[in-house]
Every structure is written in C-alpha cells, then in structure tokens.
Amino acid sequence: MSGTTTEKTLMKGNEAIAEAAIRAGCTAYFGYPITPQNELIAWMADRLIPMGRVFIQAESEVAAINMVFGAASAGKRAMTSSSSPGISLKQEGLSYSAGADLPLVYVNMVRGGPGLGSIAPAQSDFNQSTKGGGHGDYRVIVLAPASVQECADLTYLAFDLADKWRMPALILGDGVVGTMMEGVALPPMRDLSTLPDKSSWAVGEQYKTDRKSRHISSLDLVPAELEKKVFNRFERYAKMAAEETRFEAVECEDADVVIVAYGTSARVSLGAVQEARKQGLKIGLLRPITLFPFPSAELDRLAKAGKRFLCVEMSMGQMRDEIRLATHDRSEIGLIAHVGGVVPTEEEVFAEAKKMLAGGKK
C-alpha cells in the first residue's frame, strides 16, 4: 500500500479509513470487534503490527477508548472504531476526553437501533453524535463521508482537525459506507516528524525540558472554574464552526425543493436529483459533510431565498429538527425517515420531492 495520491485502489470504506488513518500518522489504534466495522480493525492489525506501531484488540469498547485516552494524553495520534452499541460504551471515555481537551479520532459505522438492533445501515446516532453523546456539555467534530474517497479524505482531515481544535473528531458512517467498494486515491504517508507539536501540553518526556509537571484531567471541583473551562470550550467550538463547516450543494440555487441528506441517504438522494433534473424538475441536494458543525447558515440562506426542504434520513426526524432550528422554522420541511436498517430508495425520494414540488408553497 505505497500508493500515491493519483493511483486509484479498489477498497472498502472501512479499509480506506484505516489506511488513511495510518497515513495521517495514527501511531496507536485500539479496538474491539463489532459489525459492520470489522474490516477496519483487521486492516489495522495487518498494517500496524509490522510497522511497529501500536495495535491492541482491547477487552471492551470501554477499555479501547480509555487506551486512546492514555495515548492521546501522551500526544500521539490515536484512534478507535466501533458501531452503535459499542459507541454507547465509549461515551464515558469520550466525555472525559472532551473534558481534558484531548484530540483523538473515532469511527462509528452506525447500525439499526436501539439496543442490539440490527447490523444493517442506519443514521439513528445523529443526536448522540452531534450533541456530545456522553455526560456534560461538550461537542465533537462530526464528519460524514458519502463515498470511499471521502472515507479516506475525511479521516486524514479528522486527525488535523482534532489536533487543531483539541477535541475528539468522529467519522460517522454506516454499513453501506463501511463495506461498499469503490476506487480511492489514497493520501500520502505523513512523515511523523511533521505532525503537530504537542509538547506544550502532552505528558511524558519531561526530562527533555525543564518544565513543570503536568496533569491531564477533566476534574475541577470549583464550580466557577469549571464553568469558565466549559465557556472557553464553547467559544472554541464557535470559532471552529465558523472555519470548518463543510457541505456539498448540488443544483440548489434554482431549486424549489432542496433535499437535505448526508452519507448513505445523500447517495440515494443524489440519484433522485439527477432523475428530477432529467425531467426538468427544480430539485437540489444540500449534503452536510460536517454534522457538527452543521451547515445551519447555508440552510438559513436557502430558507430565506424561499426554498422548501425535504429531509431524507435513516433516523426518526433527528436531523429534521436540526434543520428546523437552522431555518427558524420558516420553511416547509418534508421528511422521509427510515430506521432499523431500512435504506430509502431513489424512487421513493424522487416521488416525495416531486409531490412537494407539485404541492407548491404553503
């Protein structure tokens, strides 16, 4: 796997994420098997062990995220991956990581829930992903790839964003994104010596300078101090949102109805938009690439321009609520919601968008 950025390789999404993480300088991976992300942990074992980097199959998702917590405390690029039930277990460690301002990357290949649910693709962890997920006030950066190429590109980016903003970054996919095969141009292998310098806050190697001892912790029993830390963190989130919001707009400017969908739902919806345009119907697609920060300003701009929206999601209106907030509830928002592993079809999305179009403005 010494491919350059121009040579294309046929890979699964899970494999592309793993390989891109290695190329981004991930030197420590800790995971626990769960479907549908098993190709990812296997790829990591295959590649990291011979490279002399750290790979551990942990005894649980709880242990895996805390191993990441330790490695990240020491300033290393560290990662874990799982699927919905396992991600619930990781929420404890993620809350502690956010509270200790630790950069790390984790992957959730979402499956149908709640509970054991199914192993089929779903987007039902939207709220958990975008509102923090564990206890306390915090956020993580959420990147939602819709292709194998994006799996690689966004994973590579996730490590940089996590380091830059000192917070966890999440790659949010599902069983379709993780297991489909597509051509991918892999990013170049990062020279580890070029990674961001974390010697101003990480533990370890105290002997190299004469610095004071350091303590990585989320604990602060003085309410006013802890409040200040949380306030500062949310100021940082706001700055991050202003710089890092990403989305793709397809045929939105002249559209009367704009479909809003991410990941697998967006792939389906793109087919519906292409069919609509063939038939001369003014339907567009706004695909959030970052779910936190959410492209709220762009949605608000489209709402002010009189667009109506059709939210297509594999969850029970979780993202629709986010669109309502972004657009101040001033626009009609239709909803196609499938859950439990059911994926919307192109025909269904096209028919609903066409119906909205014919219905005109309310």
Add this chain to the structure above:
Amino acid sequence: MKKIAGHPESLLNVQTKYCGGCGHGIIHRILCEVIDEMGLRTKTVITNPVGCAIWADLYFDTDTVQPAHGRTPAAATGIKRVLPDHLVICYQGDGDLAAIGTAEMVHAANRGEKFTTIFVNNAIYGMTGGQMAPTTLVGQKATTAPLGRDPDEAGMGYPIRVLEMLATLEGTRYLARGAVNNPGNVRKLKGYIRKALEAQMAGVGFTMVEVLSQCPTNWGMDPIKAVDWLENNMIPFYKLGEIKDGIEAAKAAIAQGGSK
C-alpha cells in the same frame, strides 16, 4: 556531603487532604522515594484513580493523567505503549481496581502490560464515605453492609484476593503484598515497590504491589486501633509477601530472545 534522608523530590511539600492515620501519605512517600532513587522523576507518568487518591496529582511532582473510575489500567496501557521507555505507574484503590475496573485490570495483567500497579487495599470505600468494597472482610461493617458483610445477604459475596487471582495469569511477572501498619512492614513494602519498578524498567511484564492500608475514618476507629485492626484482621486473610516472582525467569527469556 551526601544527603541521605529528606523530603522526596517527586513528592510536593504540601499538606495532603488525607485524613489522620490514612495510609495513602506513607504509600505516596515511599513510592516517591523509589522514583527518586531510580532517578526517574522526569520520566514518570502516574495515572490517578477515582477514590481518595484522586488528588494524587496535587502531591506527585511528576506528570499525571486522570482517567475515568476503574479505567486506569486501560489508560496506563495507552501511555506505556506509546512511551515504552517511561516509568508508568497505575495507582488504584480497591473500588477502582477490584469492582468497577475489574475487566481493565485483569486484561492489562493478562496482556502483560509493562507498567506497575500500586493497589491500595483498605477494605472500604473512602471518598464516598464508607461503603462496602470488593475487599471488605466478612463481618466488617460498612454503610451498605450495616450489620457487617455477609456473603449470603444482599449479594455481598466474598472479599477478593486480587493477587492470588492474578497469579494464575501468564502475563503477570511480579505480584507482592505489603502493608503500612508498622515501620517494619513499610520497609518491606518499599523493597517490593523498588523490585516492581525496576522490573518494569527491565521490561519483564506486568507488576503489581498491593498495599494493605488503614482507613481509620471509615473503619470508625482511632489511628492506633486501626493499625492493630489491620494486623489482626486484614493480614490473616490477605497474606503478606511475594505472591509471584517470575522476574528472573522473564529476564532470562528476554536475554535468550524469547518473550519480551
């Protein structure tokens, strides 16, 4: 002139929040003395538990990391794996290690993680105010075992001998149990800690030193009675000494290019 006694450099010269008669202060001190004697203060990372020793980062003048309750062995795994030449010490109490963090502790031991656990066993939950611990003795009173621990009552079960359990795992190389109830035991304990930390730096595998420690506050007795209670009740059940010592065998295997 050579200074042969004094306040350890690795231990900040501050008053601790520990109660009168608590064993944590002594354990902190001898641990820091060994770190100093090995010259490793600035090459040490200590992971704090959740429990009374949650304040350890106020006292240790080394780098520290504070993970979630019971997850210290997992976090210490992450740290030691990416900083293999550092001295990594996982400081845990009985609730942290033998209740909420049992899985993390057992599997870190089984993987043969090359950090050292200092396991402070005072047979009670201290910080939360005297609840039953996994190591509370049968008959010993706690706020959640008001009539004393009864293995057949309310799911209380039996006290866990952690080292004897871990001794069956091949990844464990050195397991020793000491106590801080009298000067003689403190001196022996310091020897166990030194042996464990030196074994860690030799890369032999998992090392743990359990320390029987007194908690006068939550045992409901004055400090003098507490050290006697430890002697007469804890030591008969939790035998002192080196429970497992595979250090030399592991060193020989490393020298022959075997198990690293």
